[in-house]
Amino acid sequence: xxxxxxxxxxxxxxxxxxxxxxxxxxxxxxxxxxxxxxxxxxxxxxxxxxxxxxxxxxxxxxxxxxxxxxxxxxxxxxxxxxxxxxxxxxxxxxxxxxxxxxxxxxxxxxxxxxxxxxxxxxxxxxxxxxxxxxxxxxxxxxxxxxxxxxxxxxxxxxxxxxxxxxxxxxxxxxxxxxxxxxxxxxxxxxxxxxxxxxxxxxxxxxxxxxxxxxxxxxxxxxxxxxxxxxxxxxxxxxxxxxxxxxxxxxxxxxxxxxxxxxxxxxxxxxxxxxxxxxxxxxxxxxxxxxxxxxxxxxxxxxxxxxxxxxxxxxxxxxxxxxxxxxxxxxxxxxxxxxxxxxxxxxxxxxxxxxxxxxxxxxxxxxxxxxxxxxxxxxxxxxxxxxxxxxxxxxxxxxxxxxxxxxxxxxxxxxxxxxxxxxxxxxxxxxxxxxxxxxxxxxxxxxxxxxxxxxxxxxxxxxxxxxxxxxxxxxxxxxxxxxxxxxxxxxxxxxxxxxxxxxxxxxxxxxxxxxxxxxxxxxxxxxxxxxxxxxxxxxxxxxxxxxxxxxxxxxxxxxxxxxxxxxxxxxxxxxxxx
Amino acid sequence: xxxxxxxxxxxxxxxxxxxxxxxxxxxxxxxxxxxxxxxxxxxxxxxxxxxxxxxxxxxxxxxxxxxxxxxxxxxxxxxxxxxxxxxxxxxxxxxxxxxxxxxxxxxxxxxxxxxxxxxxxxxxxxxxxxxxxxxxxxxxxxxxxxxxxxxxxxxxxxxxxxxxxxxxxxxxxxxxxxxxxxxxxxxxxxxxxxxx
Numbered sequence: 071x072x073x074x075x076x077x078x079x080x081x082x083x084x085x086x087x088x089x090x091x092x093x094x095x096x097x098x099x100x101x102x103x104x105x106x107x108x109x110x111x112x113x114x115x116x117x118x119x120x121x122x123x124x125x126x127x128x129x130x131x132x133x134x135x136x137x138x139x140x141x142x143x144x145x146x147x148x149x150x151x152x153x154x155x156x157x158x159x160x161x162x163x164x165x166x167x168x169x170x171x172x173x174x175x176x177x178x179x180x181x182x183x184x185x186x187x188x189x190x191x192x193x194x195x196x197x198x199x200x201x202x203x204x205x206x207x208x209x210x211x212x213x214x215x216x217x218x219x220x221x222x223x224x225x226x227x228x229x230x231x232x233x234x235x236x237x238x239x240x241x242x243x244x245x246x247x248x249x250x251x252x253x254x255x256x257x258x259x260x261x262x263x264x265x266x267x268x269x270x271x272x273x274x275x276x277x278x279x280x281x282x283x284x285x286x287x288x289x290x291x292x293x294x295x296x297x298x299x300x301x302x303x304x305x306x307x308x309x310x311x312x313x314x315x316x317x318x319x320x321x322x323x324x325x326x327x328x329x330x331x332x333x334x335x336x337x338x339x340x341x342x343x344x345x346x347x348x349x350x351x352x353x354x355x356x357x358x359x360x361x362x363x364x365x366x367x368x369x370x371x372x373x374x375x376x377x378x379x380x381x382x383x384x385x386x387x388x389x390x391x392x393x394x395x396x397x398x399x400x401x402x403x404x405x406x407x408x409x410x411x412x413x414x415x416x417x418x419x420x421x422x423x424x425x426x427x428x429x430x431x432x433x434x435x436x437x438x439x440x441x442x443x444x445x446x447x448x449x450x451x452x453x454x455x456x457x458x459x460x461x462x463x464x465x466x467x468x469x470x471x472x473x474x475x476x477x478x479x480x481x482x483x484x485x486x487x488x489x490x491x492x493x494x495x496x497x498x499x500x501x502x503x504x505x506x507x508x509x510x511x512x513x514x515x516x517x518x519x520x521x522x523x524x525x526x527x528x529x530x531x532x533x534x535x536x537x538x539x540x541x542x543x544x545x546x547x548x549x550x551x552x553x554x555x556x557x558x559x560x561x562x563x564x565x566x567x568x569x570x571x572x573x574x575x576x577x578x579x580x581x582x583x584x585x586x587x588x589x590x591x592x593x594x595x596x597x598x599x600x601x602x603x604x605x606x607x608x609x610x611x612x613x614x615x616x617x618x619x620x621x622x623x624x625x626x627x628x629x630x631x632x633x634x635x636x637x638x639x640x641x642x643x644x645x646x647x
Numbered sequence: 648x649x650x651x652x653x654x655x656x657x658x659x660x661x662x663x664x665x666x667x668x669x670x671x672x673x674x675x676x677x678x679x680x681x682x683x684x685x686x687x688x689x690x691x692x693x694x695x696x697x698x699x700x701x702x703x704x705x706x707x708x709x710x711x712x713x714x715x716x717x718x719x720x721x722x723x724x725x726x727x728x729x730x731x732x733x734x735x736x737x738x739x740x741x742x743x744x745x746x747x748x749x750x751x752x753x754x755x756x757x758x759x760x761x762x763x764x765x766x767x768x769x770x771x772x773x774x775x776x777x778x779x780x781x782x783x784x785x786x787x788x789x790x791x792x793x794x795x796x797x798x799x800x801x802x803x804x805x806x807x808x809x810x811x812x813x814x815x816x817x818x819x820x821x822x823x824x825x826x827x828x829x830x831x832x833x834x835x836x837x838x839x840x841x842x843x
Contacts, residue, residue, distance in 0.1 A: 189664045196667050234814045252675055260668045263660055264652045290671060294679035298686065298785075305781060310771030313686070313781075331694050331774040336686055343682075 088189035091155055091613055095198050095233045096177030097505065100498075102202060103169035107491070109578075110160040113153050139217065145547040151220035152235060154544055156208070158223030162352065164205050164249055168484065169494050170355035170520050170645040171289070172201065175282045177259055178347045178507065181604035181611065183640075184267025184620040189260040192250030193253050200250035204243045205283065211239035221461055222544060224341060227314035227334050231306045232321055241304040246576035248297045255286040262286075269622035274641070276602045276626040277372060281358030285351050292347035292390065299340035306332075314336075325348050335400060342393040349464065350389045352486055353453070354382065356493030357424055360446045360620030364428060364499050367443040368414040369637050371627035374427035381420035381427075388417040399473050400465045407466050414464035425450065436630075436637075440598075441515030445496035449489060449521050456484030474544075477537025480530045488526040494524075495579070502586065503593035507609045510586045514578040526633065528568035532561040601636050602626050604644040654813045668819040673817045673828050676789075680832050683785060687839070698775050700841045703768070708759050709841040713750050716833050718792070719748035720826040723797075727819045738800060738819075745826075746797040749790055756787050782836055789829055796822050 079085070086094060093118050119128050125144060128135075131144020139149040175195065180187055184542065188194050210220045219240035230237050262283050266275070302313040306527035310328065313339045319329030365372045372378065394402065394410040428450055459481040472478060481523040495518070502510050536558045541549040548562050549555035596605040603622065620642045628639040658661050691697050700706070727742035763769075763776070770780045800822065805815035 183650070188651070189650060190668065191650070238836070256668045256671050256675075256797065259671055260664050264657050264662075264664050265650075273829060281679075290675045291678050294675055295682035297679055298682035300687065301781060301785065305770060305777065309769075311781075312771075312775040313775060313777060329771060329773045329777070331690065333689060333693060336689055340682060340686065 075255050082186050083207045090195055092176050092180050092188045094265050096173050097566055098198055099176055101166050101175030103173055103310045106160050107165035110157050110165055113157045115569055117153050118566035118569045121562045124547055148217055148220055150397055152218040152544040155219045166352055167492055168201055174497055179261055179282060181277055181607055181615055182602050183270055183604045185265035186614045188257050190257050193257050197250045197253035205245035207239055207243040211236035227337050228319055238307045241300045244300045248293045251293055253292040258286040262593060267438050267620050267622055274622055277361040277378050278358035280382055280542050281354040284382050287386060288351050289345040295340045296344035322386055340395055342396045343507040347389045348395040350385055352490050357491040358522055359493045359497040360449050363442045363496050364431050365444040365627045367438045367440055368431055369629045370435050371491050371629060373430040377423055378427050384420040389498045392417055394614050395464050398469045399547050425454055442496040442500035445492045446520045449492045449597050453485055454487035456481055475537035476533040476539055479543055480533035503597045505610050507591040508586050508589045509593055510582050514582040518579040522572055523569045524570035530566050532565055536561055601628055601638050601640045603642055652809055655790055663817060665817050665821050674760050683782050700843050702731040705840050706841050710753055711836055712755050713837050715748050719745045720830050723823050723826050728825050730819055739799055742797055742800055746794055749794050778839055784830055793826055793829055820826050
């Protein structure tokens with residue numbers, strides 16, 4: 071376990087940059103991912119300027135982008151499009167998943183299962199640096215002539231193949247990212263299956279671990295089709311092939327001189343085969359984090375452990391057979407459409423079961439309103455709203471009208487932003503003492519929460535209204551050209567101001583994360599009086615994690631056990647204590 | 648720090664870490680080649696005209712390649728058996744033979760590509776050649792990866808300790824699993840692209 075003899079200190083490179091320790095790698099993923107989230111957010115604040123004040127020069131930084139992107143500081147449509155495509159790409163692939171899976175997964179899985187590290191530490195190192203390389207490629211793509219990728223994060227051909235800009239860079243970045251993800255998922259699954267501590271049966275695993283296990287299977291099996299598709303599109307862009315270009319394609323009035331015979335729908339199928347399971351990759355770790363925090367701050371077991379696990383496994387399987395609900399407008403015919411509508415409605419059931427179990431966990435609880443708990447509690451109705459608004463989208467008659475409108479943007483942002491990202495914030499506040507030995511400041515956390523919660527709703531609620539009016543996504547003028555949008559155009563200004571305000575409320579969080587590191591190390595092993603195995607280790611744990619190899623004696627949520635001395639009985643405390 | 652079950656088998660799962668990881672990896676690879684293959688099927692069935700494999704491709708060269716890639720795996724199976732019987736020298740020779748056969752496969756593949764390019768059959772020519780190059784090319788990249796692993800196995804002599812021997816045996820085992828998969832993919836590609 072933890073090396074008793076102090077090994078020679080490894081130095082900066084082997085200790086912090088190229089460490090084999092899962093905790094260091096987890097923190098690397100978290101910090102890099104948080105930085106990308108900040109970048110994606112900044113990109114959005116710039117887009118919001120164009121939507122709120124179309125045609126006006128971007129204040130302060132407008133002059134930085136040059137003649138090809140923002141002449142006289144006024145954003146060009148192509149620049150708006152590349153900001154949109156990269157906002158989505160960066161947030162989903164470089165921000166949320168690396169923090170939720172690479173960060174929290176890496177840091178917590180070995181600790182929560184009582185293992186000294188991941189099964190393959192060198193593979194872990196490789197997967198982080200593959201991700202970092204992917205990030206660098208995506209960042210560099212902004213400097214390429216023609217601009218960054220600008221065909222949406224969905225990169226639909228033929229546009230993505232014939233468009234100017236750094237689409238090929240985007241594709242290479244995705245190939246690197248998919249490699250990183252694959253190596254990571256191999257590691258996570260093997261570790262969870264093979265390296266659980268004695269006594270830790272599958273039925274005693276914290277729900278967080280189940281969530282990460284299913285997430286890893288989704289990443290393992292769903293990403294390869296996108297890898298294939300990215301390879302095809304890369305060939306189309308650089309080698310002149312026609313995997314996705316149909317015969318006789320007319321571009322700007324002229325027929326394209328390519329071989330033809332390709333199928334744009336082929337891309338859509340391959341893309342969404344990944345991208346639907348991807349949305350469950352975005353939400354399952356968040357549900358795992360929120361569940362741990364709710365159990366701890368209600369001082370009672372989670373309601374319905376078996377329902378939670380069964381629902382998660384069901385979601386995993388079903389997520390692979392719903393993808394074409396993103397493609398209802400492609401003219402698929404009623405048979406195919408009925409199939410996908412059915413599977414889509416069915417998959418909403420386990421999602422509701424999970425949310426219901428979490429709500430029921432609050433019943434009769436002794437709630438501690440710590441900052442992690444504030445975010446975890448807010449997650450529940452926010453995810454609920456996002457999920458429920460998905461139902462009209464899943465049913466083709468309504469989905470056909472709402473497709474590609476602001477309603478869709480509102481739906482998925484409610485799930486990812488005040489949903490997943492709130493869970494990630496909650497997780498940072500909750501596990502910060504374990505990772506650093508220090509507590510974060512409570513007041514700054516409350517300020518961060520209150521401002522962010524209000525602003526999130528001011529940003530995304532009006533978008534439902536805009537979408538129902540018919541306002542399309544990805545329009546540089548915010549839909550001003552269409553008469554049907556005129557009554558809801560004014561909401562752009564409200565939303566933008568809420569977004570800029572929300573930016574200000576992230577400052578207390580950033581300050582808190584950095585300055586709390588300088589506080590004295592007051593956190594002991596188990597500052598939250600929690601029950602799972604990570605709280606048996608020191609704060610922060612040394613290499614090898616545990617002073618003595620831990621043993622699991624009971625389930626993960628033994629809170630308020632009748633007759634026990636304290637209101638919690640940790641998994642790692644021997645029977646009779 | 649010792650990683651548990653890297654060498655010894657975990658009783659309740661019945662396997663050691665690397666073997667589980669290789670099964671998972673192969674599942675993922677099956678999804679990758681499945682996607683590539685599905686795309687091929689979609690494009691071919693949706694096309695008005697699609698040449699037959701023997702009309703455009705050299706079936707003889709493809710057949711030789713089939714023999715070479717199967718020989719590589721067969722050699723590696725011999726190596727694994729030999730190492731198990733503690734004939735380390737024989738095992739190394741067999742690994743070398745496997746690597747040589749695989750290199751022969753690649754050399755022939757590159758020769759084939761060159762012949763095609765010189766004849767004007769480039770990926771951009773039509774979707775027949777586009778799918779031919781991408782599917783066999785991705786497969787060839789996997790052969791390259793496999794050769795790198797074989798070279799690594801040749802260069803790393805296991806030490807005398809039983810744990811080192813066991814670790815090396817495990818590496819042979821999982822590498823052989825990988826090569827069987829590479830074989831299977833080639834057979835499917837050969838039949839569906841060269842022969843149909």
